[in-house]
Amino acid sequence: MDWLKELLKKAGFEEAKIDGIVAEVSKELPKYTVPKDKYNELSEAKKKAEKDVTDRDKQIEELGKTAGLSEDLKKQIETLTAANKEAAEKHAAELKELTLTNAISAALNGKAHNEKVVTGLINREKLVIGDEGKIVGLEEQLTALKSSDGYLFKDDTQQQQQQTPPGFRVGGGGNPNPPAATASLKDAIAAHFQK
Template sequence: MEWLKKLIEAAQIKDGKLDVGALMAQINTEFPKNAVPKDTYNALAETKKQLEKDVSTRDKQIEDLKKVDAAGLQAEIEKLQQENKEAADKYAADMKDITLTNAIKMAINGKVHDEGIVSGLFDKSKLVVDGDKVVGLDDQIKGLKESKAFLFKEEDPSGSQKPGFKVGTDGSKGAGADVDTQLASIFGNTTTK
């Protein structure tokens, strides 16, 4: 948090007020350099847990090997090699699944009504992890938008529409000319004061 302290100390004060906009811009620039994104942290934490479990399993296997006689040692080694190969394959599949799940959730975050339902509709077998990118994800999102558009929130191209009720007028000329009449017509009352 030393980086944040330096930014705050160096923040410009104009007319007795802190320039919040400039400070936020600096924080937004420096934050990614000093913090780990949540999905990366979760993936690394899961990897660490798996590796600790694997080390524990290997230690137990070594102890078991010390107890086996020379004749049974070769069979035990082959058995353990097969188990280790299966464990490595399972780990690789689990890591791919975690990576794909995180990529899907990041791609649909804020764009759908229910992330849990929509993320379950993706065919992960058709997705390929290529470094930091997931090939095929955009195509599946586009396909879902076409086939199941009701799952997605409407996009506002102008970016001006805000969720919630619209109170009052939109500020256009004459829009608030006769609010009483408008309210009366909404509630079915034709007489106004």
């Protein structure tokens, strides 16, 4: 986390605060990120699985071209080819759905009162996965929802107030409106009748 310490130093934070921030980030970061080695492992497994499917499709195609195949075998090959194509389409749809779900969740993180409700209001058919995994159309839908159904989202000032830690702050001001000096009963009655 040396990179984070350097960024915070450049931003002007004190060393004591930097250590506290880095400790909090170190504690919370694993909940929201995947370690690089795990990501690389899964990425390689995905590439290998895609290559295996491509290789099998080629093998099936070559078998279909072989002369002298019986009609039953040709039908079986056609069935397997259709099943492979259907499985590939299903996998692509599941991957797209997962990508959209994660992108929506990341965009709403801490900004909505009920993330499930807001997620249900987003039209996924209008969302497109662009280059580098960026979701096109998500920001526009969120902006429209904030203007039409603003009660679903947390107020920015409310989020800032939550970031202010409770408790005593040195030089924090004290009581801005001290209570008025208590008046005697006689003074209160006189003030009442003078109105």
